[in-house]
Amino acid sequence: MSDGLTALLDPRGIRLDAVAADRDDAIRQCGRALVDIGAVLEPYVDTMLARERSVPTYLGEGVAIPHGTTDGKDSVVRDALAVLRFPGGVDWNGETVSVCIGIAARGDGHVAVLAQLAEVLLDPERARALREATTHEEILGLLQPTEGAPAS
Amino acid sequence: MAAINGKDIHKLIVACDAGMGSSVMLAAQLRKELKKFPVEVSHTPVASIPADADIVVTHSELATRARQAAPGIPVVPFEVFIGDPAVKRLVTIIKEGGDLDV
Numbered sequence: 001m002s003d004g005l006t007a008l009l010d011p012r013g014i015r016l017d018a019v020a021a022d023r024d025d026a027i028r029q030c031g032r033a034l035v036d037i038g039a040v041l042e043p044y045v046d047t048m049l050a051r052e053r054s055v056p057t058y059l060g061e062g063v064a065i066p067h068g069t070t071d072g073k074d075s076v077v078r079d080a081l082a083v084l085r086f087p088g089g090v091d092w093n094g095e096t097v098s099v100c101i102g103i104a105a106r107g108d109g110h111v112a113v114l115a116q117l118a119e120v121l122l123d124p125e126r127a128r129a130l131r132e133a134t135t136h137e138e139i140l141g142l143l144q145p146t147e148g149a150p151a152s
Numbered sequence: 153m154a155a156i157n158g159k160d161i162h163k164l165i166v167a168c169d170a171g172m173g174s175s176v177m178l179a180a181q182l183r184k185e186l187k188k189f190p191v192e193v194s195h196t197p198v199a200s201i202p203a204d205a206d207i208v209v210t211h212s213e214l215a216t217r218a219r220q221a222a223p224g225i226p227v228v229p230f231e232v233f234i235g236d237p238a239v240k241r242l243v244t245i246i247k248e249g250g251d252l253d254v
Contacts, residue, residue: 055213065174108176121234
């Protein structure tokens with residue numbers, strides 16, 4: 001399972017001290033991170049903004065998961081995640097977001113990691129640990145799918 | 153307003169837009185939570201909800217589109233992706249029986 005997470009979450013796609021002016025800026029930075037690691041092509045970023053305007057991706061516990069629309073799938077090169085931590089917080093339609101997990105996906109390779117994220121957010125202690133993570137290892141440790149989790 | 157009994161739910165669809173983010177996560181959560189129950193959980197785009205679905209779970213912003221795309225299939229709209237009271241209620245009636253107004 002660790003190979004799965006490592007393949008999805010390139011260390012270059014983790015940023016622990018990002019700063020964003022507003023929600024759209026934060027989403028663009030997530031998109032940029034996905035472009036930089038070669039997971040998506042440039043047009044994907046606009047579909048991430050479009051998606052946020054139709055249905056917000058705020059999950060709760062200070063975490064949002066910006067991603068593109070069906071139209072954006074053509075711009076996805078490979079399934080990948082980017083984790084951007086905004087220690088100063090970003091206003092997200094009245095909520096404060098401290099962690100953005102940008103998603104690029106054509107298939108279901110990332111589903112186990114998202115299921116794990118849901119578990120983390122249901123546990124206030126682990127959710128806080130994710131918001132306050134200061135190392136790559138902490139982020140990877142929290143998002144590592146637990147043993148026996150469904151693969152898809 | 154109609155009602156559906158939890159025991160009659162065997163095919164649950166989480167309807168979404170792109171099917172790569174939050175709805176996928178919710179489907180994974182529900183699949184895990186309902187593992188021991190005879191309920192198949194899948195996620196599909198709003199436009200391709202299967203006609204034999206027993207119930208559709210979707211974000212409130214997509215509920216109108218879901219109802220148009222799947223006439224006659226009960227829709228449970230939710231506001232938050234994690235811990236939404238409407239979704240919790242649905243899980244409870246599937247596990248323990250009981251009716252849900254839809």
